Amino acid sequence: MPWVYIEDLGGHIGAEVTLKGWLYNRRSSGKVHFLLIRDGTGVCQCVASIQDLGTEAFAAANRLGQETSLEVTGLVREDKRAPGGRELTITRLEVRSPSTDYPITPKEHGPAFLLDLRHLWVRSARQHAILRVRSEVEAACRDFFHERGFVLFDSPILTPTSCEGTTNLFEIDYFERDTAKLELATAKPYPRITYDEAIERLKGKGFAVNWGDDLGADEETALSSDFTTPVLVHRYPAASKPFYMKHDPERPDLALCVDMLAPEGYGEIIGGGQREDDYETLKQRIVDHGLPLEPFNWYLDLRRYGSVPHAGFGMGIERAVTWICGTHHVREAVPFPRMMERLEP
Amino acid sequence: MPWVYIEDLGGHIGAEVTLKGWLYNRRSSGKVHFLLIRDGTGVCQCVASIQDLGTEAFAAANRLGQETSLEVTGLVREDKRAPGGRELTITRLEVRSPSTDYPITPKEHGPAFLLDLRHLWVRSARQHAILRVRSEVEAACRDFFHERGFVLFDSPILTPTSCEGTTNLFEIDYFERDTAKLELATAKPYPRITYDEAIERLKGKGFAVNWGDDLGADEETALSSDFTTPVLVHRYPAASKPFYMKHDPERPDLALCVDMLAPEGYGEIIGGGQREDDYETLKQRIVDHGLPLEPFNWYLDLRRYGSVPHAGFGMGIERAVTWICGTHHVREAVPFPRMMERLEP
Numbered sequence: 001m002p003w004v005y006i007e008d009l010g011g012h013i014g015a016e017v018t019l020k021g022w023l024y025n026r027r028s029s030g031k032v033h034f035l036l037i038r039d040g041t042g043v044c045q046c047v048a049s050i051q052d053l054g055t056e057a058f059a060a061a062n063r064l065g066q067e068t069s070l071e072v073t074g075l076v077r078e079d080k081r082a083p084g085g086r087e088l089t090i091t092r093l094e095v096r097s098p099s100t101d102y103p104i105t106p107k108e109h110g111p112a113f114l115l116d117l118r119h120l121w122v123r124s125a126r127q128h129a130i131l132r133v134r135s136e137v138e139a140a141c142r143d144f145f146h147e148r149g150f151v152l153f154d155s156p157i158l159t160p161t162s163c164e165g166t167t168n169l170f171e172i173d174y175f176e177r178d179t180a181k182l183e184l185a186t187a188k189p190y191p192r193i194t195y196d197e198a199i200e201r202l203k204g205k206g207f208a209v210n211w212g213d214d215l216g217a218d219e220e221t222a223l224s225s226d227f228t229t230p231v232l233v234h235r236y237p238a239a240s241k242p243f244y245m246k247h248d249p250e251r252p253d254l255a256l257c258v259d260m261l262a263p264e265g266y267g268e269i270i271g272g273g274q275r276e277d278d279y280e281t282l283k284q285r286i287v288d289h290g291l292p293l294e295p296f297n298w299y300l301d302l303r304r305y306g307s308v309p310h311a312g313f314g315m316g317i318e319r320a321v322t323w324i325c326g327t328h329h330v331r332e333a334v335p336f337p338r339m340m341e342r343l344e345p
Numbered sequence: 346m347p348w349v350y351i352e353d354l355g356g357h358i359g360a361e362v363t364l365k366g367w368l369y370n371r372r373s374s375g376k377v378h379f380l381l382i383r384d385g386t387g388v389c390q391c392v393a394s395i396q397d398l399g400t401e402a403f404a405a406a407n408r409l410g411q412e413t414s415l416e417v418t419g420l421v422r423e424d425k426r427a428p429g430g431r432e433l434t435i436t437r438l439e440v441r442s443p444s445t446d447y448p449i450t451p452k453e454h455g456p457a458f459l460l461d462l463r464h465l466w467v468r469s470a471r472q473h474a475i476l477r478v479r480s481e482v483e484a485a486c487r488d489f490f491h492e493r494g495f496v497l498f499d500s501p502i503l504t505p506t507s508c509e510g511t512t513n514l515f516e517i518d519y520f521e522r523d524t525a526k527l528e529l530a531t532a533k534p535y536p537r538i539t540y541d542e543a544i545e546r547l548k549g550k551g552f553a554v555n556w557g558d559d560l561g562a563d564e565e566t567a568l569s570s571d572f573t574t575p576v577l578v579h580r581y582p583a584a585s586k587p588f589y590m591k592h593d594p595e596r597p598d599l600a601l602c603v604d605m606l607a608p609e610g611y612g613e614i615i616g617g618g619q620r621e622d623d624y625e626t627l628k629q630r631i632v633d634h635g636l637p638l639e640p641f642n643w644y645l646d647l648r649r650y651g652s653v654p655h656a657g658f659g660m661g662i663e664r665a666v667t668w669i670c671g672t673h674h675v676r677e678a679v680p681f682p683r684m685m686e687r688l689e690p
Binding site for chain 2: 005007020022023040041067068069096097098099102117119120131132134135138139142146149151152153154155156277295297298299301302303304305306307308334335336338344345
């Protein structure tokens with residue numbers, strides 16, 4: 001009997017196949033049991049009757065615990081009423097490994113309880129779907145850059161200094177940062193346009209574009225709530241931005257940076273900007289910000305030896321997925337979220 | 346004048362174009378200067394003559410420091426003797442940003458010196474090539490799984506416990522591990538074959554396959570040195586492997602694990618195996634290894650609720666790239682290597 005994935009059932013209508021998966025849910029009319037089985041590619045309604053299974057197996061099927069792993073063999077039939085449009089009429093059912101008292105039931109659970117059981121919660125249809133979206137978003141982003149000749153750069157997790165000159169980085173015994181990623185990943189310069197040309201192009205693509213010169217964080221969120229498409233905000237006050245941002249030559253109080261805000265109040269999903277490429281200006285900024293020069297030697301070296309204009313951006317994958325999925329909490333877009341009070345599972 | 350990348354020069358033979366890049370090296374015959382310019386996509390030999398450039402610019406071109414960033418305009422000509430088979434006859438040269446006393450010269454440098462300047466060393470042809478190979482290997486691996494329906498899973502970096510029951514994990518204030526990655530990444534079960542079927546398939550593909558039941562680490566390296574293709578070693582002594590490995594039912598002293606050793610003595614690049622899927626067996630193993638049960642609750646839950654046979658593997662990207670590139674040191678396969686005594690740049 002061919003073993004098929006649920007997503008491939010469409011090619012086996014009228015044939016007998018075997019599914020392997022987990023019992024997602026079940027209900028019974030007395031005469032027939034409906035077993036919802038999931039296998040990581042989808043969910044299939046499987047119908048068990050006493051005629052097809054025999055008395056003993058039929059009775060056993062009604063005692064199966066949620067998340068029991070099993071193999072079922074049966075006939076694939078089209079049925080518009082079934083989830084996915086197909087149904088399996090079971091002729092054989094074999095339990096691979098039982099499951100009793102599965103803690104996540106169809107009833108409502110609180111977020112703390114579900115996060116404690118995140119290793120099981122990811123089996124739920126909605127959580128599984130969100131994580132599949134995340135996987136697709138990551139693949140699309142990587143493909144986009146790979147196809148355009150960019151070289152992927154795995155930046156170090158542990159570095160001796162905080163490069164931002166701010167205190168918003170997670171500090172352990174060492175410091176964490178991910179600044180080097182933005183700085184060095186573009187071995188192939190792209191796009192080959194100026195800051196203002198980039199803004200104009202995005203305007204042309206129908207994005208709402210605003211100046212950020214007098215926008216506070218609250219107003220930013222309010223602005224984002226007013227739109228149904230992403231909003232671009234550019235030229236924020238330089239004083240509120242890191243030292244390495246390039247300033248607008250016409251308005252030196254503004255930094256040449258840009259945020260993309262997801263609409264409906266989801267807020268910033270991309271932050272980007274042009275970096276200061278002049279060695280002396282950058283060095284003076286470090287001093288002006290009261291930062292020590294020595295840890296920035298490597299960064300200054302990049303301007304000391306053949307500096308070039310350069311810009312970049314970073315996307316928050318969790319925020320973007322949260323917006324795309326329309327979920328409320330960022331934590332559901334992370335396989336195993338780490339929070340101040342949560343380091344497990 | 347169109348700005349082109351060096352890798353695209355082939356489409357512009359006989360045309361005038363502009364290149365933007367860095368001065369990689371130069372030499373002069375007195376009458377002509379040969380400037381080697383790199384732009385991240387390749388290296389192009391550019392020829393400057395006094396006739397084309399004029400006296401002043403010609404003299405200035407001979408004083409350009411290594412790694413000066415510049416723009417050159419000129420005629421693209423085919424020349425079999427030139428690196429890449431093309432040459433540019435310069436008619437205009439503009440310095441974007443100077444570079445003087447670039448510390449990495451064409452002479453030999455020691456590894457500590459080069460690692461201190463890793464942020465500049467990555468500009469060198471060989472280092473740049475290695476990191477491009479790494480980028481391609483990563484893209485190929487991700488594509489392989491994505492095309493086959495696997496769901497990418499970003500596993501947490503920080504976890505409260507060491508899952509391996511060994512002391513070879515880097516400890517900071519918290520612990521690091523990456524075990525969850527192997528465990529949970531295969532939302533779509535694949536391959537759908539047994540351990541022994543997998544070994545037989547690999548034999549059929551021409552791999553050298555050995556039993557590991559009495560193989561020490563020294564013999565392993567010696568074995569790998571004898572071959573010019575990768576060597577597979579399977580069924581190592583269970584006692585030398587982590588508690589979660591499934592044991593061979595026929596030979597319970599052996600674990601159902603497999604290593605792929607790169608030939609020519611490069612050693613292990615892949616480690617994999619089947620995991621113990623029986624709840625009671627796994628629990629007993631944790632106890633037998635003298636480990637506390639509580640931190641493994643989440644891991645045991647995966648067997649408690651509908652366990653299935655499962656296996657996986659992990660590839661060491663640095664080792665694999667080191668072997669593919671034929672380099673001696675793993676550190677050259679890492680953009681910014683972190684070692685016991687090195688946390689920067």
